[in-house]
Amino acid sequence: MVLLGQTGSGRSSSGNTILARSAFWADASPLSVTSRCQRSGGVAEGRSLRLIDTPGFFHTRLSPEEVRAELSRCVELSAPGPHVFLLALRAGRVTRESRAALDWVTAAFGPQALRFTLVLITCGDALGAKPAGDFLKESEELWEFVCGCAGGYHVFDNTKGVEERSQVTELLQKIDLLLERNAGEHYTADMLLRADTAVRHMQRRILGDGQEEDGEARERAERLFWYELLSAVGRGAVEASGVMEKGKGKGKKVRAVQRVAAIASTPLSITTTAKVMGGAVREGTKVLLKHKKTLLR
Numbered sequence: 001m002v003l004l005g006q007t008g009s010g011r012s013s014s015g016n017t018i019l020a021r022s023a024f025w026a027d028a029s030p031l032s033v034t035s036r037c038q039r040s041g042g043v044a045e046g047r048s049l050r051l052i053d054t055p056g057f058f059h060t061r062l063s064p065e066e067v068r069a070e071l072s073r074c075v076e077l078s079a080p081g082p083h084v085f086l087l088a089l090r091a092g093r094v095t096r097e098s099r100a101a102l103d104w105v106t107a108a109f110g111p112q113a114l115r116f117t118l119v120l121i122t123c124g125d126a127l128g129a130k131p132a133g134d135f136l137k138e139s140e141e142l143w144e145f146v147c148g149c150a151g152g153y154h155v156f157d158n159t160k161g162v163e164e165r166s167q168v169t170e171l172l173q174k175i176d177l178l179l180e181r182n183a184g185e186h187y188t189a190d191m192l193l194r195a196d197t198a199v200r201h202m203q204r205r206i207l208g209d210g211q212e213e214d215g216e217a218r219e220r221a222e223r224l225f226w227y228e229l230l231s232a233v234g235r236g237a238v239e240a241s242g243v244m245e246k247g248k249g250k251g252k253k254v255r256a257v258q259r260v261a262a263i264a265s266t267p268l269s270i271t272t273t274a275k276v277m278g279g280a281v282r283e284g285t286k287v288l289l290k291h292k293k294t295l296l297r
Helices: 011-019 064-077 096-109 111-116 132-137 140-148 166-181 189-207 216-241 250-265 270-296
Strands: 002-004 038-044 047-053 085-090 117-122 153-155
Touching (some): 011 038, 011 047, 064 189, 085 096, 096 140, 132 153, 153 166
Parallel strands (some): 002 047, 002 085, 117 153
Antiparallel strands (some): 038 047
């Protein structure tokens, strides 16, 4: 299992809860703690598990490119590939960064990653008496993303003691269902290569060979640009692939799940790949036009 999520989402703490020990470095800090992929294993609820913790999507000390490069290592560390991506999402107000974190999954790993993804809602105690489903539906974008994840969602409260294992047992049961649905298959290095190639090709098409400049102001502007660009790439790729549609309505959510199942059953065709690239470039170009004065000066 690979733990994903933005900085401060509770990835490392969730890994420690699952393994019932301090396997990963977790700290209450406004700065990112995990800067490199960390692998740890153990036995939980009678089964052997291997978990990989990753840097937060919006790391405070690493550039977006460095984060993407480090994220790709999780596939190598879990060779032949991870069976599950656990995307940690902190319960509470849905922010711009938490919405962008959803796009990072498809931007970094490709639309097919949703076939292996389960959303882990951390800080479950913050929900109080509110059902998790109601919390997710408060954001149409968040609810649609979860509907597109083959593993669905699960609520976690990392403040509970190690003696309280029911939440871990239920999580593993949902993971078993996901594995059964995928017939034991895993995310592969080939899927990652296709996703990485698509993003790099899109970057070349959009950015060209513009020269870089020094300066704190430009660095902040470039970080904002990449933050928005990768979010736009993931959003455009998913929409173009047909996994999610624009618009509203209950029927749309059902169709989204059906499209995930259809896309997950076979590798992306040339036509679908072209649509994904087109969607990524279209949305990425919008971001470029917004920031072109900063980037091309």
